[in-house]
Amino acid sequence: MAKHVVLIGFMGTGKTSCGRMLATRLGCGLVDLDKYIEAKEGMSVPEIFAAKGEDYFRAKEREAVREVLQRKFTVIATGGGTVKDEENFRLLKERGVLVCLTADVDTILARTERRGERPMLDRHEDRRKTVEELLESRREIYARADFSIDTSRRSPMEVSEEIVDFLRVGGYIRA
Ligand code: S3P
Numbered sequence: 001m002a003k004h005v006v007l008i009g010f011m012g013t014g015k016t017s018c019g020r021m022l023a024t025r026l027g028c029g030l031v032d033l034d035k036y037i038e039a040k041e042g043m044s045v046p047e048i049f050a051a052k053g054e055d056y057f058r059a060k061e062r063e064a065v066r067e068v069l070q071r072k073f074t075v076i077a078t079g080g081g082t083v084k085d086e087e088n089f090r091l092l093k094e095r096g097v098l099v100c101l102t103a104d105v106d107t108i109l110a111r112t113e114r115r116g117e118r119p120m121l122d123r124h125e126d127r128r129k130t131v132e133e134l135l136e137s138r139r140e141i142y143a144r145a146d147f148s149i150d151t152s153r154r155s156p157m158e159v160s161e162e163i164v165d166f167l168r169v170g171g172y173i174r175a
């Protein structure tokens with residue numbers, strides 16, 4: 001079975017918008033893990049964090065990874081923290097090609113400035129420091145992707161075209 005295309009990377013690196021474009025380009029389905037969890041729980045991610053806590057969200061995220069991997073060829077846009085869990089990382093890597101989207105801190109801050117959408121960033125006053133620390137703690141795991149692309153000054157269209165090139169050259173797709 002063809003490997004899924006799994007987008008990983010920090011909040012605000014464009015996983016959802018590039019995922020949408022990439023799935024259209026590849027003519028396959030897209031699952032955005034956060035949206036998948038929200039639909040199952042009947043609550044938004046910030047509501048889940050507020051009502052049930054991060055551990056509950058992470059448990060639902062682990063379930064979602066396992067369920068989504070059962071599908072046929074799909075673009076999977078993960079949440080920024082999904083691959084922090086070693087078992088999630090292992091499963092996604094085994095069944096998918098891991099593409100990491102990156103962006104510089106200023107771009108991440110600009111793209112995530114709206115409050116109330118990302119509970120991991122709303123915890124402390126100093127948002128830049130929060131982003132820098134979280135990025136540092138995840139740097140090593142993100143670096144284990146099969147391919148990385150900086151989205152800071154690129155449109156979702158440009159990013160998805162570059163991903164398609166990578167997939168073609170690597171023999172992951174024939175398109
Ligand atoms: C998180 C990222 C979010 C979402 C949740 C936790 C994280 O997804 O899963 O708020 O820990 O980095 P996005 O990366 O799509 O914002």
